[in-house]
Amino acid sequence: MTGVEVPLIYVVTGIFIFLRGLYALFARPHLLHKLVAGNLAASGVFLVIAWSPQGGPPDPVAQALVLTGIVVSVAVTAYAAALLARLEQTSGKPYLEHDPDR
Amino acid sequence: MSAGIAPWLLAAPVALPLGAGLLMTLLVRGRSLLTLVAGTGVLIAVLLLLDVPVGTRLELAVGGWPAPLGIRWHLDLLAIVFLTSTAVIALAVALFAALHLSRSEPAIARHFWAPLLFVWAALNALFLSADVFNLYVTLELLTLAAVMLVTLENNQPAFDGAMRYLLVALAGSTLYLLGVALFYHATGTLDLVLAAGAVPPAALALMTVGLMAKGALFPLHAWLPPAHAAAPAPGSALLSALVVKAAFYILLRLWLESAPNHDAGRILLGLCGTGAVIWGSLLALTQARLKLVLAYSTVAQLGYLLLVFPLAQGAWTGTAFAGGVWLAVSHGLAKAAMFLAAGLVMYTLGHDRIAELRGLARHAPLTLFTFGIAGVTLMGLPPSGGFVAKWLLLTAAFGSGQWPWALVLMGGGLLAAVYTFRIIGAGFGEGPIERKPPRAPQWIALALAGLALLAGVAAELPLLQLQEAAP
Structure with a gap:
């Protein structure tokens, strides 16, 4: 593999993982599936950020962004998991209601 | 003048509510008092910052670390307008909650203060952030705090609305x-200004769609009504008046400062705004519950803000920019007033079904009057802030030869008139009430509505400055 192909693999894989996660976030009805899918999509984005254009030395800014992004992602996931637990306690099922207005 | 203003003062609007919010977890008593003290501190800091001369950018490298690894905050006119209006609205809501929510629903009030302060701190940090990644982090802080506000009622509809909101926000971010x-x-940078002109269309499109999901901008608005209607009244006021404006604020900076040359994208945003005005207003007309009317009205009013993007072009950039910003400020004041008043309606009648509002005109005239005064701004009638803002947008529409957008502005006002009069009309006649509404909270809601009205009279100076400061 040459220095040009390596970053391309990161970007293509990252975008594929992102799209796969985003699709599952909408398509899967079970809330735990949605939560994992959201995390998967975020991981894909981290791969795209971590790509450094010349395939040369790693970019410290990009690494700082990914680290911060992971911290944010962990916090959101923990909160969403707690909310999911409370929702299941009150409604008895780990799904969203349909048509909340009616 | 600015010699007396140290850059560290920029930290106060974020540090005070964040610190107080964290301290809240240690306190058993005095939570509302701590909130009001911290909030007053923020207001004072923001008023001191108003002294910064127009055209200068006050900057602060947080912790002494320079960009790009450090966090740079800056203050310009757009930031100060949003900091000030947020401080006024958030403090009024806190005062309302201290006087009313603590008495009527003490179990909910106990947990209201921390998310209020976190929302406030996140908003202020967002207004001061100068780069797209810090904006991302502050948006996430804002979302988590806002979802906490939705969950406060501690029942199934609240958790359902909160989860829906959180998942859409997760996809958006x-x-x-x-x-x-x-x-x-x-671009090799994260700075909005340094990247000006070099932002690739794909990045612009992805960021815009994400922000539209977070800001409930049509057609990604469906999560807003159940979430905003499920929160307790002061929480709904914060969500509808302040939280949804954060996405608009970033869109303004992104499209006007960083990516000024994307005409097709701007027209697309304008069309989404048109859809929001029509669809939101029509759904507001058909709702049976007061809080849902107000929530769909927010969807519609956010649509007007998107009209800024097709209108802010060439010589008319300043006019449309000033009009859009002022519309956001006026709507914030008016919608906060209306949601607080809706809370008082719930307290007085024990429900918020529009068909059974009779008796309000007799037993809670101030509250019904609040809907009328705030409604003047939503309709865009003189002398309200909404009128001046729409006037500027109309001027830009006719001046730049884009009159179809003017039809949206005027038609939306008519629809707002219909749903406002529907609320007020339902309040007349004799009907049963559960208890008398308290006096002081009614005056707070009315004062916010009055400020929305005054925003049209006392607007000349800020509007002229905004027109000049437009990117």
């Missing part, structure tokens, strides 16, 4: 972050 990745790789 991931899209936005992918846009940030492309933004950074294409």
Whole structure:
């Protein structure tokens, strides 16, 4: 593999993982599936950020962004998991209601 | 003048509510008092910052670390307008909650203060952030705090609305972050101003769609009504008046400062705004519950803000920019007033079904009057802030030869008149009430509505400055 192909693999894989996660976030009805899918999509984005254009030395800014992004992602996931637990306690099922207005 | 203003003062509007919010977890008593003290501190700091001369950018490198690894905050006119209006609205809501929510629903009030302060701190940090990644982090802080506000009622509809909101926000922030990745790789910077003109269309599109999901901008608005209606009244006031404006604020900076040349994208945003005005207003007309009317009205009013993008072009940029910003401020004041008044309606009648509002005119005239005064701004009638803002947008529409947008502005006002009069009309006649509403909270809601009205009279100076400061 040459220095040009390596970053391309990161970007293509990252975008594929992102799209796969985003699709599952909408398509899967079970809330735990949605939560994992959201995390998967975020991981894909981290791969795209971590790509450094010349395939040369790693970019410290990009690494700082990914680290911060992971911290944010962990916090959101923990909160969403707690909310999911409370929702299941009150409604008895780990799904969203349909048509909340009616 | 600015010699007396140290850059560290920029930290106060974020540090005070954040510190107080964290301290809240240790306190058993005095939570409302701590909130009001911290909030007053923020208001004082923001009023001191008003002294910064127009055209200068006050900057602060947080912790002494320079960009790009450090966090840079800056203050310009757009930031100060949003900081000030947020401080006024948030403090009024806190005062309302201290006087009313603590008495009527003490179990909910106990947990209201921390999310209020976190929302406030996140908003202020967002207004001061100068780069797209810090904006991402502050948006996430804002979302988590806002979802906490939705969950306060502690029942199934609240958790359902909160989860829906959180999941849409999660998708939105991931899209936005992918846009940030492309933004950074294409421009080599995260700074909105330094990247000006070099933002790739794909990054712009991803960030915009993500922000539209977070800001409930049509057609990604469906999560808003159940979430905003499920929160307790002061929480709904914060969500509808302040939280949804954060996405608009970033869109303004992104499209006007960083990516000024995307005409097709701007027209697309304008069309989304048109859809929001029509669809939101029509659904507001058909709702049976007062809080849902107000929530759909927010969807509609956010649509007007999107009209800024097609209108802010060439010589008319300043006019449309000033009009859009002022519309956001006026709507914030008016909608906060209306949601607080809706809370008082719930307290007085024990429900918020529009068909059974009779008796309000007799037993809670101030509250019904609040809907009328705030409604003047939503309709865009003189002398309200909404009128002046729409007037500027109309001027830009006719001046730049884009009159179809003017039809949206005027038609939306008519629809707002219909749903406002529907609320007020339902309040007349004799009907049963559960208890008398307290006096002081009614005056707070009315004062916010009055400020929305005054925003049209006392607007000349800020509007002229905004027109000049437009990017």
